[in-house]
Amino acid sequence: MEGIFFYWVAWFFWIIAAFLIKKSSQYRDKLFFCILLAIILIPFNPTIAGNQVNLGLLFLLFVFLLQVNALRKLTGLYILISSFIVMLAYASFLLFELYDPIWVLFNRNWMVACALVYLCILLNSDKAQRFYTIVIGMIQGEFLYSIFVNKYSFPYPIGATAFLDALAVTLLVLYIWSLCETVTVYVGQQMNQHVRGKQKST
Structure with missing residues (x-):
């Protein structure tokens, strides 16, 4: 059933916003209400x-553009340029799919997700900016x-519903990649601290 995966992913992110993100985080309340309103x-x-x-x-689209507008001008401009590239990539994929x-x-959906996430990682190093780029770019590509x-x-x-599922899969893949990056950095820091502790003890 098309569209059901979008609701699963949307509720998954809503649960993360409601129960896993710290209440002191500036993103928590915005993410909580925006996901809920989008579902409605x-x-x-x-x-x-x-x-x-x-x-x-x-x-x-309005919410993400509003978030980009709140950033520094150069950062916001770069995100818009990156999202333009994602827009062209997504629209090109749909055209290739239509003709051949x-x-x-x-x-x-998984082909779109893998291709766009890889492109987004190349374009942006900041995790939040990757999400801005993906969402804005894919919606613009749909238009x-x-x-x-x-x-x-x-x-x-x-x-x-077909687009919503593709968007949901892409955001899920990007989230998993970001989580892996965070875990890798954390493990690396712990290993460095352990090595330094051994060096000091010797």
């Missing part, structure tokens, strides 16, 4: 300029692909 808005698909657009998708679907060797498809009179709802 997802079922609504108003028609804008002749296209069905997912309201939850517009909300996510045989090259999609395994589940499309770009819709514009192209509509030229050929094919109805294409923006932010359909």
Whole structure:
């Protein structure tokens, strides 16, 4: 069932925000309410300029752009440029899939996730900025692909369940990668402290 994976991942992140992130964190309350509101808005698909657009998708785009706007100008500009690259990559993937679907060797959502996460890691070293880049870039790519498809009179709802699943898988892969990075850094620090402790004792 398309769309169900998005809800699983959304509730997974909501649980993390509600119970695992420290209450003193500046991101906790924002993440908590934004995820909850996005889940509520997802079922609504108003028609804008002749296209069905997912309201939850517009909300996510607005929230992430607002977060980028709060950053330093150069940082925000770099994130927008990075998201533009992600947008082109995602739209290109959809176009290749449309014209020659045989090259999609395994589940499309995992192909999209692996490709975009790898690209995002190359573009950004900051973990939070990677999430901004992925979300903004994929949503913009969805709009770009819709514009192209509509030229050929094919109805294409923006932010359909297939896109939501692809977005959810991508965010989950990016989160797991970020978690692995954090664990690796922590283990490295503990090993260095252990080695230094041995050196001091000798």
